[in-house]
Amino acid sequence: GESVGLHLPTLSVQEGDNSIINCAYSNSASDYFIWYKQESGKGPQFIIDIRSNMDKRQGQRVTVLLNKTVKHLSLQIAATQPGDSAVYFCAEKILGNYQLIWGAGTKLIIKP
Amino acid sequence: DAGITQSPRHKVTETGTPVTLRCHQTENHRYMYWYRQDPGHGLRLIHYSYGVKDTDKGEVSDGYSVSRSKTEDFLLTLESATSSQTSVYFCAISETVNTWGTGELFFGEGSRLTVL
Numbered sequence: 001g002e003s004v005g006l007h008l009p010t011l012s013v014q015e016g017d018n019s020i021i022n023c024a025y026s027n028s029a030s031d032y033f034i035w036y037k038q039e040s041g042k043g044p045q046f047i048i049d050i051r052s053n054m055d056k057r058q059g060q061r062v063t064v065l066l067n068k069t070v071k072h073l074s075l076q077i078a079a080t081q082p083g084d085s086a087v088y089f090c091a092e093k094i095l096g097n098y099q100l101i102w103g104a105g106t107k108l109i110i111k112p
Numbered sequence: 113d114a115g116i117t118q119s120p121r122h123k124v125t126e127t128g129t130p131v132t133l134r135c136h137q138t139e140n141h142r143y144m145y146w147y148r149q150d151p152g153h154g155l156r157l158i159h160y161s162y163g164v165k166d167t168d169k170g171e172v173s174d175g176y177s178v179s180r181s182k183t184e185d186f187l188l189t190l191e192s193a194t195s196s197q198t199s200v201y202f203c204a205i206s207e208t209v210n211t212w213g214t215g216e217l218f219f220g221e222g223s224r225l226t227v228l
Binding site: 089091102 | 116151152153154155156157160170171202204216217218219220221222
């Protein structure tokens with residue numbers, strides 16, 4: 001989805017706790033979703049993706065959940081570490097169009 | 113890390129001057145992309161290329177042109193820079209494009225452009 005503000009939503013999590021980053025996507029015709037992580041001063045890096053025919057997909061320490069009924073996507077990070085501090089972007093792809101539509105991002109801060 | 117080099121990494125220029133940003137890849141990937149990143153907008157696609165001399169517009173292509181004369185190089189040109197083009201520009205590459213999209217995109221480190 002698109003953002004309307006200049007300030008990123010921020011999530012602060014204690015080190016070792018689980019993090020849940022949410023994303024509301026905009027188009028019911030979207031058939032593919034992807035999460036990227038961007039550390040300060042770097043380009044985004046792929047984390048995990050999910051197709052619309054799935055509800056859940058797991059990776060290493062990360063899980064993506066897709067709820068098509070309410071057009072909601074979430075990224076769960078288990079046992080959050082200092083290295084997880086970054087801005088996380090969700091992106092969607094609309095059926096028939098292979099370009100991605102990016103969200104504005106969520107900043108994850110890890111408290112020691 | 114994917115072999116993607118952007119140059120220059122930082123540039124300050126004046127309104128009305130031409131600017132060219134270069135993206136060089138060593139991965140031999142077919143697809144290359146130019147994005148801009150601005151606060152509150154995530155990443156927005158400017159132009160992309162699906163092969164040598166094959167390019168197409170993205171969602172924010174006005175004021176930008178691109179060229180790809182070799183597989184490894186993708187150039188982004190601002191013919192006459194404006195202050196609204198102050199941004200961080202990212203080049204990305206992907207190996208394939210299929211029904212499910214571009215697959216994993218690999219990004220460069222970004223080029224910060226300031227237009228005064």
